[in-house]
Amino acid sequence: MPEPDDFPSTARNRELTARVGTWLGACFLLAFLTGVWSHLAQLPDPVLPLPTRPVWLYRVTQGVHVAAGTAAVPLLLVKLWSVFPQLFRRPPAVRRAQVLDAAERLSVLVLVSSASFQLVSGLANSAQWYPWSFSFRATHFAIGWVAMGALLVHVAVKLPVIRTAWLEPQGQPAQGTVSRRTVLGVTWAAAAVAVVTTAASGVPGVRRLSVLATRTGTGPGGIPVNKTAAAAGVARAAADPAFALVVAWGDTERRLSRADLEAMPQTTATLPIACVEGWSASGVWGGVRVADLVDLVGAPTGSAVLVESLQRVGASSRSRLPGNVAADREAILALTLAGEPLSLDHGYPCRVIAPNRPGALQTKWVSRLEVRP
Structure with a gap:
């Protein structure tokens, strides 16, 4: 030895x-x-x-x-x-x-x-x-x-x-x-x-x-794409002209097309996407405040919101917005990025973006918002 x-x-x-x-x-x-x-x-x-x-x-x-x-x-x-x-x-x-x-x-x-x-x-x-x-x-x-x-x-x-x-x-x-x-x-x-x-x-x-980084920092609207619509298995459903977002509170339910969402009061916010893999990027997002959608079905301000995606499998298929996040003025159901309609890979027809949240919880291809007590 x-x-x-x-x-x-x-x-x-x-x-x-x-x-x-x-x-x-x-x-x-x-x-x-x-x-x-x-x-x-x-x-x-x-x-x-x-x-x-x-x-x-x-x-x-x-x-x-x-x-x-x-x-x-x-x-x-x-x-x-x-x-x-x-x-x-x-x-x-x-x-x-x-x-x-x-x-x-x-x-x-x-x-x-x-x-x-x-x-x-x-x-x-x-x-x-x-x-x-x-x-x-x-x-x-x-x-x-x-x-x-x-x-x-x-x-x-x-x-x-x-x-x-x-x-x-x-x-x-x-x-x-x-x-x-x-x-x-x-x-x-x-x-x-x-x-x-x-x-x-x-x-x-x-x-x-950062030549060895797994994400370059580029993508539609200046935001990298972590998972494409094809990889999530939602490309056809997300591009369907008959798409309608469901907003539910108890027995109350509203179905909103993308045109309906665009007709609602719009807001913009400059918010970053930050993923657990280490990359991050900031963008200018536009869309409807989550709080306005909560009000639309008569739910109390500050209610939590369960977000469901067209993506049915995986950790990113659903998320929960706590009451303080859902009520925040910069918690948005985004329709645009950098002034342009969302790309399919960034969550078209609509996605959640909220301040100080992990990227995995910024759910893309949102199909349902269920307001919880």
Whole structure:
């Protein structure tokens, strides 16, 4: 069996491990907090209604979530490289110390496994590649708690070492050898390049640099298309001239053609679409306020609205607008984008757009609005 000393490197030391580990922990904390926010935003009936202002809040939190997760990839690789020799450390001779050493190794195994799963599954989700049968959202959320718990245990165990590494750094290695600063510089550069080239597609001004992003930021009306009408199986039904939107409240029901909707008072709002894959884009949407449609069937202001799509299968086939969202002046049943009728792939004949909502809940090809108490 090799020994830790069999892997000599002047750059591999406690200062490097502590600094990279600190930034890696910060990335995981940001990803965890923004991930919890995203999970709460996607609950059909949240215990506490989430605010509708600022309208860009979900866009920012998702951008931070994906950027932090992307930056964590090179940081985790360097962190593992820096501590790799410790895998071959001999266990202590004293029985009590052996138990503690085994417990620490087990906690590290849980941390590395859960962290790796989160990063790999998150990157796969950004690419919309799902080589598994489990629910990404539920599993990613659950393992996130495991990773954060393991991280807190690891920090608690290593806190004295971390404090010493930051406050009492060792000297620099001799000339001609790779220094800690060189490795750190390469690590920060790799993290920055990873974020810019893959996760910056939603940032105006640097979108063109995001050459590895799964969405280019272009599409009808300047908004990318996540799922086409053909892929959703609604192309024929959505283009049917006989289409009619159903608005229901109890026994009251109204059927409205697109022409009927166009004849109602119109409004516009500049709102972003932000998807869990990490891309986002802002557009000028026009249409009928959801609150006006609620009033049309005599339902109380502030009622929740169940939104159903022509798409019958999948998580995007229906959504729920909580009362505070449905009553918001910028919650719209959109008919236009950038002054033009919606394209079929953007939800023609009508779609929901509301402030501070996940893109998965901005239901396209809306066929029914059912007002709930």
